Amino acid sequence: MSGGENGARFVIDGREPKEVMFPESVEQAAGMLYTAAEHQRAVSPVGIGAFLHIGGLPRRYDLALCLQRMNRVLDYQPTDMTVSVEAGIPLAGLQQVLEEQNQWLPIDPPWPERVTVGGLIAMNLSGPSRLSQGTIRDFLIGIKVIRADGTVIKSGGRVVKNVAGYDLAKLYCGSFGTLGVIAEATFKIRPRPEAQTVVSFLFPSAEQAMAVVLGVLGTELQPTLLELANSAVGGGQRSDRSSYQLFIGFSGSAEEITYQHGRLQEIAGTSAEKHPTLSEAIRDFPVSGEAALRCKVNLLPSQIAAFCKAVEEEALVRDLSVEIVAHAGNGILYCRLPQRDNPPQEKLLSFVDWIRILAKKLGGSVVIEAIDPALKDRVDVWGHVGSSFPLMKRLKETLDPQGMLNPGRFVGGI
DSSP: OBSHHHHHHTOBTTBOOSEEEOOSSHHHHHHHHHHHHHTTOOEEEESSSTTTTSSOOOSOOOEEEEOTTOOOEEEEETTTTEEEEETTSBHHHHHHHHHTTTEEOOOOOSOTTTOBHHHHHHTTOOOTTHHHHOOGGGTEEEEEEEOTTSOEEEEEOSSSSOOSSOOHHHHTTTOTTSSOEEEEEEEEOEEOOSEEEEEEEEESSHHHHHHHHHHHHTSSOOOSEEEEEEGGGGTOOOOSSOOEEEEEEEEEOHHHHHHHHHHHHHHHTSOOEEESSOOHHHHTTTTOSOEEEEEEEEOOGGGHHHHHHHHHHHHHHTTOOOEEEEETTTTEEEEEEEGGGOOOHHHHHHHHHHHHHHHHHTTOEEEEEEEOGGGTTTSOTTOOOOTTHHHHHHHHHHHOTTOOBSTTSSGGGO
């Protein structure tokens, strides 16, 4: 199928694929990759297309291989608590099936209705519940992948405990579609909690909010999530006095939640506002909203307050609005500059340099997840790769010797 309207759906940084293919089975997808390899065509695996803004500029983009028609539940064993699915099923659709048995895959990335299982694995997406539940790596027990030459390989199986050996499935978590096309996946799943609740506190500063976070992490409490957001997320304007809202979630029996809520208020020393669930605005913050710049920062939780304070002060000096949401319990922080401010390109690049210096000073790192594509050849969106890059490069050369899968999109231009 040629590009046309479908091609426009899968534009990557202003570049449209010459052709879009929609396989309906593993065999069809493998055949398409085999033909692409014969003609040395560059292929980008895609799902619904919601996260294509993340990553480096594609060096070539001939074919978008869209797996959204491969969206079946292949095998669901509620008693064994495992499920096997095709990679094109949206996470929300899978959760709906599992909910009928009061079960779920405990992963809550942004836009669950728009992220497919293949994209979830390839990009190693997670959300607020990562604090208590872990990442997709922790639940993936089997995988079927199509290599660049059309060869189909399998790893793992449909039982939670498999034989000892190298867990090939984990290799594809976070591989960004550069090592193979994920076709099927098998997960272990969990019962849905009996009850869950979210409470929030308002603090005048990130320091005070993070003092509560660190206090909670040092107690017997077991929060499911700890989310920190500055006032700008709620539509606030530039201010030299930004407040912070801290969201803390609990799940379990009603008695467990009541105890933890009471204990939490003792630690916080102030009353909390109750919410039935965490708002979608906070969950979806990493990808929602028109942003001139969107960064993902990895820090120690103990450095979040210092980072927030420095960023807000610098943004004020530069006459910028900055919106911040952090997974406060594990040190993953997202900040964005709204598109409405329309900052000049040089101002954006200068801020990127500054924020990277700050993160490095605090022992962290920065990934640029959204910026004007015209600037991507002037900024390394992934930042410093580190000592693991030679191994990553050898894996790429071994599994995709022609460099045809997502060329240029991953770290180091892989």
